[in-house]
Amino acid sequence: MGLVLDASATLAWLVNRVDATEARLADEILRSIQRAEAVVPALWFPGVANGVLVAERRGGFATAETASFMALVGTLPVVVDGIELSAIQGTVMILARKHGLTAYDATYLELAMRNSAELATFDRKLAEAARAAGVRVFGDAG
Numbered sequence: 500m501g502l503v504l505d506a507s508a509t510l511a512w513l514v515n516r517v518d519a520t521e522a523r524l525a526d527e528i529l530r531s532i533q534r535a536e537a538v539v540p541a542l543w544f545p546g547v548a549n550g551v552l553v554a555e556r557r558g559g560f561a562t563a564e565t566a567s568f569m570a571l572v573g574t575l576p577v578v579v580d581g582i583e584l585s586a587i588q589g590t591v592m593i594l595a596r597k598h599g600l601t602a603y604d605a606t607y608l609e610l611a612m613r614n615s616a617e618l619a620t621f622d623r624k625l626a627e628a629a630r631a632a633g634v635r636v637f638g639d640a641g
Contacts, residue, residue, distance in 0.1 A: 501616035504537040506546035536576035598628035
């Protein structure tokens with residue numbers, strides 16, 4: 500089983516999780532990806548970059564810190580899903596409507612479903628939708 504990595508899980512390495520269990524899980528996700536690649540949709544890159552910019556603008560991080568983080572992200576063994584986003588747009592819309600997700604989050608769900616992959620996310624709504632769709636969420640028991 501592969502792993503789909505979303506932006507929220509990626510950003511957990513920059514913006515430390517307050518909850519100790521979530522912090523441990525973020526570290527486990529990073530170690531897992533360093534051992535075996537993760538797959539991401541093309542929108543992952545601007546999603547991560549946007550999260551970094553938001554963190555900078557909120558005053559929590561200096562440009563040097565975020566540059567270091569982006570360098571780490573650049574070394575991760577991630578593979579961009581090869582399918583054109585336009586080819587899955589209909590399915591993404593169906594999933595978004597069914598689960599009350601944004602199109603962005605539904606794109607991660609669609610990718611995990613299509614690849615029979617586990618989903619690494621800290622987005623609670625996306626995690627709930629994944630479970631409802633039969634997708635395993637990283638860190639779930641079993």
